[in-house]
Amino acid sequence: AVLILDFGGQYSQLIARRIRDLNVYCEIKSYQTSADEIASSGYHGIIFSGGPDTVYDDQAPKCDKKIFDLEIPILGICYGAQLMAFSLGGEVDSAAIREYGKTEFQITAESPLFQGIDRRSVCWMSHTVYIKTPPAGFQITAVSSTCPVVSMQNTEKKLYATQFHPEVEHTLHGQEILHNFLYEICRCTGDWKMDSFIQTSVEQMKKTIGEKRVICALSGGVDSSVAAALVHRAVGKQLTCIFVDHGLLRKGEAEEVERVFRSQFDMNLVRVDAQARFLARLSGVTEPEQKRKIIGEEFIRVFEEEAKKIGQVDFLCQGTIYPDVVESGTGNSAVIKSHHNVGGLPKDIGFTGLVEPLRYLFKDEVRRVGAELGLPDTLVWRQPFPGPGLAIRIMGEVTADKLSILKDADAVFRDEIAKAGLDRKINQYFAVLTGIKSVGVMGDGRTYDNTIALRGVTTSDFMTADWARIPYDVLEQASSRIINEVKNVNRIVYDITSKPPATIEWE
Numbered sequence: 125a126v127l128i129l130d131f132g133g134q135y136s137q138l139i140a141r142r143i144r145d146l147n148v149y150c151e152i153k154s155y156q157t158s159a160d161e162i163a164s165s166g167y168h169g170i171i172f173s174g175g176p177d178t179v180y181d182d183q184a185p186k187c188d189k190k191i192f193d194l195e196i197p198i199l200g201i202c203y204g205a206q207l208m209a210f211s212l213g214g215e216v217d218s219a220a221i222r223e224y225g226k227t228e229f230q231i232t233a234e235s236p237l238f239q240g241i242d243r244r245s246v247c248w249m250s251h252t253v254y255i256k257t258p259p260a261g262f263q264i265t266a267v268s269s270t271c272p273v274v275s276m277q278n279t280e281k282k283l284y285a286t287q288f289h290p291e292v293e294h295t296l297h298g299q300e301i302l303h304n305f306l307y308e309i310c311r312c313t314g315d316w317k318m319d320s321f322i323q324t325s326v327e328q329m330k331k332t333i334g335e336k337r338v339i340c341a342l343s344g345g346v347d348s349s350v351a352a353a354l355v356h357r358a359v360g361k362q363l364t365c366i367f368v369d370h371g372l373l374r375k376g377e378a379e380e381v382e383r384v385f386r387s388q389f390d391m392n393l394v395r396v397d398a399q400a401r402f403l404a405r406l407s408g409v410t411e412p413e414q415k416r417k418i419i420g421e422e423f424i425r426v427f428e429e430e431a432k433k434i435g436q437v438d439f440l441c442q443g444t445i446y447p448d449v450v451e452s453g454t455g456n457s458a459v460i461k462s463h464h465n466v467g468g469l470p471k472d473i474g475f476t477g478l479v480e481p482l483r484y485l486f487k488d489e490v491r492r493v494g495a496e497l498g499l500p501d502t503l504v505w506r507q508p509f510p511g512p513g514l515a516i517r518i519m520g521e522v523t524a525d526k527l528s529i530l531k532d533a534d535a536v537f538r539d540e541i542a543k544a545g546l547d548r549k550i551n552q553y554f555a556v557l558t559g560i561k562s563v564g565v566m567g568d569g570r571t572y573d574n575t576i577a578l579r580g581v582t583t584s585d586f587m588t589a590d591w592a593r594i595p596y597d598v599l600e601q602a603s604s605r606i607i608n609e610v611k612n613v614n615r616i617v618y619d620i621t622s623k624p625p626a627t628i629e630w631e
C-alpha cells in the first residue's frame with residue numbers, strides 16, 4: 125500500500141483515485157501521522173499532497189521529520205515538494221506572480237520518475253511559492269522557463285518531488301509519472317483489483333460475522349445496494365434488508381429495488397409500504413428544513429419498528445464509502461460537506477457491531493464492485509438522489525396528487541435524457557414541481573395549471589455545479605411529451621443557474 129499524507133490539498137482524493145486506478149491500494153492520512161505509525165504500517169511509498177499554505181509560515185502544516193529517514197520512497201507534490209525542500213535545508217521563495225495552468229517543462233536529467241517520457245512535455249501548475257535551490261544531495265531533474273526546479277530527486281534516499289500536479293489530467297504524462305513512482309521506485313505489486321477486493325472482503329466478513337445476523341437499511345442508492353449485495357455474498361440469508369418505501373422515490377424505483385433484491389438475489393427483504401404514514405406527517409408542512417427533519421425522523425422510527433420485529437440482530441450494515449471516512453477523518457480538508465443522509469441510524473436498537481464493507485472504496489470502485497456482483501446498470505449507474513426524495517422537489521406542501529404529477533414528469537424527462545445518450549454525461553437531472561400556476565391555452569380553451577421546471581447539472585463533486593447545456597431538441601422533446609402525457613401541467617421551464625449561487629435541489 126501507499127500512504128498519501130494530506131496537507132489539505134484540494135487534489136488529495138484525486139491522487140488516491142489515480143493510484144487505485146493503477147491497481148495499487150492507498151490510504152489518505154493527516155500530515156500529523158507520526159513516523160512510528162507510518163513505519164509500523166509497512167507502506168511501500170508515501171506521497172505528500174499539495175496544500176494551500178506557504179511552507180515557511182509558522183502555522184503551515186509540517187510532517188514528522190523522521191519520515192525522511194524511514195527509507196520509504198517519497199514523492200512530494202506542489203506544497204509537498206516545497207515542504208521536502210524546506211525541511212531538508214533547501215531554499216523556498218515566493219514568486220512575483222502566480223504560475224497557474226498548463227506549463228511546458230523540460231526534463232534535464234535521467235530520472236526513474238520520468239522513464240519513457242518525452243524530454244519536453246506539458247504539466248499543470250498552481251503555485252506562487254517555488255523551490256529556488258534544492259537541498260544538498262538533490263539533483264534538479266526538470267525546469268521550465270519560469271521555474272528553476274520543476275522537479276528534483278535524491279535517488280539514494282529515494283526522495284522525489286514535482287512542483288506540478290501529476291494527478292491532474294492536464295499533466296500530459298501524469299499517469300505515467302505516477303506509474304513510474306509506484307512501480308519503478310516503490311516496487312509495488314499492483315494487486316489492488318476489484319475481483320480480489322470482493323474475495324478478500326467476503327472472507328473477512330465471514331470471519332467477523334460468523335453465524336450471527338445482520339440488518340441493512342436499503343435505500344435503492346448505489347452505496348447501500350452494493351454494500352447489501354456484498355454482505356449477501358458473504359453471509360446470504362443471515363442478512364435482512366429493510367427497505368423503507370416512503371413513497372418519495374422516483375417512478376418505478378421501489379419496484380425495481382424489490383425485483384432486483386428479492387428475485388435476482390433471493391435476499392431476505394422487508395419492503396415497508398410507508399407512503400401513507402409519511403404523507404400524513406408531511407400534511408400541511410411547507411418549510412423545507414421542516415420537511416427534511418420530519419422525513420429523517422419518520423424514517424428512523426419505521427426502521428426501528430421493523431428491526432424490532434426481526435428480533436435479535438448483531439450487526440448493522442452501512443454503505444459508508446471512503447470519501448465519507450476521509451472527510452471526517454483527516455481533519456484538514458478545506459471544505460466539509462454537510463449533507464445529511466436520511467437520518468443517522470440509531471445506535472441503540474440492539475446490534476453490537478457495524479459492517480461497512482465499502483469503507484475503503486471510492487465511488488467509481490463501488491460501481492465496479494456492484495457491476496462485478498451482478499447488480500443491473502440502473503442501480504450501479506444511478507444518479508445521486510437526496511434522502512428526503514421528491515419531497516424537496518415539490519415546493520410547498522407534499523400531497524399524493526402532486527407526487528403523482530412530479531413522478532410522471534420526471535420519468536418522461538429521464539427517458540428523453542437516456543434516449544439522447546446523455547444519462548452518464550449529465551451528473552444529475554430531474555424535474556421540479558414549482559408550485560407556480562400559470563395561464564395557458566390548449567385546444568380552444570384557457571388552462572390554469574402547474575409549471576414544471578427541469579434541472580440538469582454537470583459537476584464532479586456536487587459542491588459546485590454548472591447547469592447542463594442540454595441540446596434544445598432534447599428539451600423540446602421532453603417539454604412536449606410532458607405537456608401531452610402528464611395531466612395538469614401546462615408550462616415547462618429549464619433552470620439555468622449554476623451552484624453557487626443556487627443549489628442543485630430547489631429546497
Ligand code: XMP
Binds near residue numbers: 465627629630
Ligand atoms: P444541493 O441541493 O445542496 O445538493 O446543491 C447537493 C447534492 O446533495 C444531494 N442532497 C441530499 N442528499 N440528503 C441527501 O442524501 C439530503 O437531504 C440532500 N439534499 C441534497 C443533492 O441531490 C445533490 O446531489
